Amino acid sequence: MRTALVIGTGLIGTSAALALAARGVRVHLRDHAPEHVRTAAALGAGTADEPEGPVDLAILAVPPAHIAEAVTGAQRLGLARGYIDVGSVKGGPRRELRAQGCDLSSYLGTHPMSGREKSGPLAATADLFEGRPWVLTPTPETDTEVLNLALELVALCRAVPVMMDADAHDRAVALVSHTPQLLSSLVAARLETADETAVRLCGQGIRDVTRIAASDPGMWVEILSANPGPVADVLAAVATDLEATVRALRALDSADEEKRGGGVLGIEDVLHRGNSGRSRVPGKHGQAPAVYEMVAVLISDRPGELARIFADAGAAGVNIEDVRIEHATGQQAGHVQLMLEPGAAPVLTAALRERGWAIRAQ
Structure with a gap:
């Protein structure tokens, strides 16, 4: 993939554009809100210039209710070799496209299972999709080239492809x-x-x-x-x-x-x-959830406190599997909860106490 067109420069579209641009793909940006395009371009997600000809892949990052209209319009203009959407619903838009006589061979419905509470281009990050499932819903009509372009997009965004039926996805x-x-x-x-x-x-x-x-x-x-x-x-x-x-x-x-x-x-x-x-919710690296031990450490709300804890844990030879922070109400302090492999808690507790950290009893 050398060129791409992202239509819709909100959180998902801009994040995909940032990931592609960082890996050498020339990305063109479109949105009904010109200020969103300008913001995304300023962030390094691509260019507001129109492509000179059809791009390799058009990524339609629009709300589910507008997917069919956006795909049909893009195909009518011949904007790309392949078209995908990244909407969170798959079955309804596909039925709309079929009813409208859309070319389903050049279209593939997808859904990256990643997001944030915030929206808009300023919330976007190039690593939003890293390690996250990215659902692809091909049908027998889907052209192999389009599926391969979608798989390349997923790889460039460092996500994990998951093949599903559209209605099963919904x-x-x-x-x-x-x-x-x-x-x-x-x-x-x-x-x-x-x-x-x-x-x-x-x-x-x-x-x-x-x-x-x-x-x-x-x-x-x-x-x-x-x-x-x-x-x-x-x-x-x-x-x-x-x-x-x-x-x-x-x-x-x-x-x-x-x-x-x-x-x-x-x-x-x-x-x-x-x-x-x-217990069925996937754990680290998609594996079965691990049963972690926890060490709770009292920290003050000062720059560098977390870095010191992580450095001290590393010096003790202990890997932190997960971390949570519980803030104290009305105080400039809190507890950081360090999740560890079974058996590691006594080692880390002793090492942190030796370095002056206050450990909350579990």
Whole structure:
């Protein structure tokens, strides 16, 4: 691939453009908002100049509702040898394209499973897709050259290609992406009118659950509007569990011992099923989730503190597998939680204490 055209210079389009430009591909940029193109170009994502002829690959980074129109328009103008979209929904746009008589041999629907709570070109990074799944949904009609161009794009972005059926993809993202967004927003909405004294007690758990609730509502309305059925199916199943959990909690308040026992069993059931489901979430490098030991270290909010911890861990010969930071409310301090392979915690604890770090007992 020598040339590419990115249509839509938001977070995903600009990130793909930055990755391609960094690897020597000449990237041309288009967007209905000229200021987005100027920003992306200033970041080094490519040029606002129109290509002199058809490019190798056109990447359409537009909302799902506009994919069919954008692909059809680009094909009509002969802008590229191959066309892909990077929308988060795949089945509906393909059916629209087929109904419009689009050339499906030169088109391939894709979806990089990566993003951020922020949107727009200023949120883009060249490494956004590194190590992340990038779904490709070819059909028997897909031209081999187009599939190869898409695979080259995925490789240049250092993502991991995953082949899926379009409708199976939509059911999967309803479960692992779209429903979590709504549930995060539902929990965060409880905080909107909560008493200030309650909000001040927020810890890492509520921060984890509500992180993606900061996402752009307009963008998510477009995404959910393109995949409403599968998301509603998952939410209906969650609603069934919620109703059962509410009944179990009410039973725990009962004076009847038998009802309380049933309530305990109901709560245990949902918690155990949660444990089982969580254990299936892929861990490091896509492998089965590892069971890590944790060392919690008190740190002050000063530049260089994390670097010192990592350097001291490296000097002790311990690899940090994951890290989380729990900030202290109203203080310039917090705890950094270091996740380690089993057996490494005593070694690191001793080494850090020797270097003056305060370790929180687990």
